[in-house]
Amino acid sequence: MKFDLKSLPGGGVRIDTGQKPQALLLHGYGGTHRDLLPLALSLAQAGHSVWLPDLPGHGDAPGELTSEALTEAMERWNASIGRVPGTPGWLLLGHSLGARVAWAMARPGDGLVSVSPPLSAGFSSELRKELLSVLRPRWVRESRPMMGLVEALDTLPEAPEFQIEHLLLVAGRDLSSVEEAAALLKDSPGCQIERIPHTDHTSILLHPATSERILGWIGN
DSSP states (O other): OOOEEEEOTTSEEEEEOSOSOEEEEEOOTTOOGGGGHHHHHHHHHTTOEEEEEOOTTSTTOOSOOOHHHHHHHHHHHHHHHTOOTTSOOOEEEEETHHHHHHHHHOOTTOEEEEESOOSOSOOOGGGHHHHHHHHOGGGSOSSSTTHHHHHHHHHSOSSOSSOOEEEEEEEEEOOHHHHHHHHHHTTSTTEEEEEEEEEETTGGGGOHHHHHHHHHHHHO
16 A cells, blocks of 8 residues: 655654545654554554654654643644544544543544553652653653653543543553553443553554554454
């Protein structure tokens, strides 16, 4: 299948397959849209046109990561991709912070895939060094390290607003905050939770089992 790759205003790319199924992929804190390109190409091969924006304060997106910038970005993405009430549902897929953003954007009729969504940015002091390495705040433009993440997670909803079909993937060795999110949603109607063994909070994105589970879930 031939793809048309286009740059998005404000950072990121769009993979246009000319097909109707549409997907919006949102990367995690400390990443860029490039983290999701392998998964986006798999979705494009399956016939989806895919949008991959950069979150505020990340990659080629302007400005810093703040809750206000994130709200403005969600409004801009909805407008630019034509997501208005009454339009066909989209596939919304996010990793880490991007998953929480996808929860805020999800509407009835959408399909939702959350990969390692954290419930909060809280962690014990003994884990700080390890998490700073995992979450890569040095690659984020924000007032001070991790403050943009804390502010964003405190502002975003702690669960999807609507009851929709939802696949939630947790890494074999994930953050405690992700385990808390999975426990919170385990009894939610339409939510299917699966664990990807031999992965951590970041490597889960590139594990073959992740794309296999996602494509299988979409196919069903």
